[in-house]
Amino acid sequence: MEVLACKGLRKVYGDLEVLKGIDFSINKGETKVIIGPSGSGKSTFLRIMGLLEPPTEGKVFFEGKDVYGENLNLNMIRAKIGFVFQDPSLFRHLTALENVKLGLKVVLKMSDEEATKKAMETLKLVRMDEWADYYPAQLSGGQQQRVGIARALAMDPDIILFDEPTASLDIELTWEVIDVMKDLARRGITMLVVTHEIGFAKEVADEIVLMDSGRIVESGPPEQMLKSPKTERAREFLGRLLGGV
C-alpha cells in the first residue's frame, strides 16, 4: 500500500527553482534512502513530503489522497508523518520524557498516565529510557537525536522522514543513531531517509534515490545503484561517496 507519494513536484523560491518536477512514491514497510550533493533539493523535498512546506506546483498524496487538492486537515496528516530533523530540534524547555509525551497528550489526547507509559516504552526502544529526566542541553547530539526519533516514533506514524539525522554528529554518535534507525527499519517502520550513511542504505534500504539539481537522477535497489548505476551522474557521485574510483 502506498503511504506517501508525489507527482510533478516543483518548488520555487524567488528566482531559484529548487525542485524541478519530482515523481516519487513509497509503500508501507519500505525504507528508501535519498542521497545527492548539497543543494540538490533533498531537504526541501523532504519538508514538502512532511507537509511542513507547500509545493509551488504538483501534488502530494498521503495514503492515496491528494493532500492539497482535497483540502485535507494538514495537522491530522502531519500527526501520521513522523519527522526527524538534522538539528534534533528537541523542545528545549522540556525533559526527554516530556518531549516525547507532548505530542501524545496535545495531539493524540492521551491521559498523562498513558502518555508516560507510551513515552517510556519508546525511549527504551531508542535506549534513552535512563535519560528520561534530562533536558536537551544536558544530552549529547546523538542522545538528543535518539530522543528526536522517539518523539516521532511514539506517535505511531505511518511513515517517518529523516532529514540527514547524523549530518551534525561525530562518528561514534552517528553509529548509535544509525543503529537505532536500522532497528526501526527491521521492525518494518516505513522510512524515507536523507543520508550519506551508505552502510545504512546497503543494509536496510529497499531503494536508493539519487537527487541532483532538483531532479531524481536515478533510483534503484542498493546492489544495483552501488555496483552498476546506469547514469554517468550516479556513477560519478557514488564513486566519490564510496571513496574510490
Place this chain on the structure above:
Amino acid sequence: MIDPNDLLFLLQGVPATLAISFLSFGIGFALGIPIAVARQMSPSLSYLMEAYEKAFRGIPVLVFMLLFYFGLGGFVPFLKDPFTCAVVALGLRSGAFQSQIFRGAINSVDKQQMMAALSLGMTKTEAFRYVILPQAFIVALPGLGSEISLLIKDSSYAFILGVLELTKHADILRKASRSFVFPYLMAAVLYILMTFPIANYLDKWGSRLKTKYGLR
C-alpha cells in the same frame, strides 16, 4: 533625624503604588502576549496592532491619563475613578511595551521549534501555547523586570489625578512639615527599594533558566 511617624505615613502610600503597578502589569501581560502572537500569525491584524503600539510608545502616559480622565471619563464612567483611570492608562501602555518584549522573545526562539511542533500534528496555536511561548517567556523575563520597574516609577503620575499613592503621600508630608526635600528623598529611597530587587530578581531568574535549557 527621620521621624518614624513620617516614614509610617509615607509607607501608607506604598500599597496603592504597588496595586497600580501590578494591576497595570497584569493588563499589559494579558494584552501583550496575544498581540505579539497575533502579529506573528496574522499580518493583516499587524497594522492595527502597530498603530496601537506606536500610539502608546510615542505619547506620554500622563497625557493618556489626562485624556482618559477628562476626555473619555464623560462617556466611560469608570474612568472618572482616578485609581482605575491610572491603572487603565498604564495598563494599555504596558500592553504596547510588553507586546514588543514578547515579540522580540518569540523571534529569538529557534524557528525549527515551530517546525518540530507542527511536524507532530499540533496546530499553530498549540505550538505557540506549548512550545514557543514557554521558551519566549524565559527570554522575556529581564525585559518584564524592567517593565515592572518602569510601571512602579510611572505609577507616580497617578498623583496628578489625586490618587493617594507614594508620591502623593510625600507631597502631603512636604506641605505638612517644614522640610521641602526630605519627604521626596524618602520616597525616592522607597521607590528604589521596590524597583531594584524586582528587576534584579527577574533578571537572575531568566539567566538561570536560560542556562538550564541552553537557550540563547
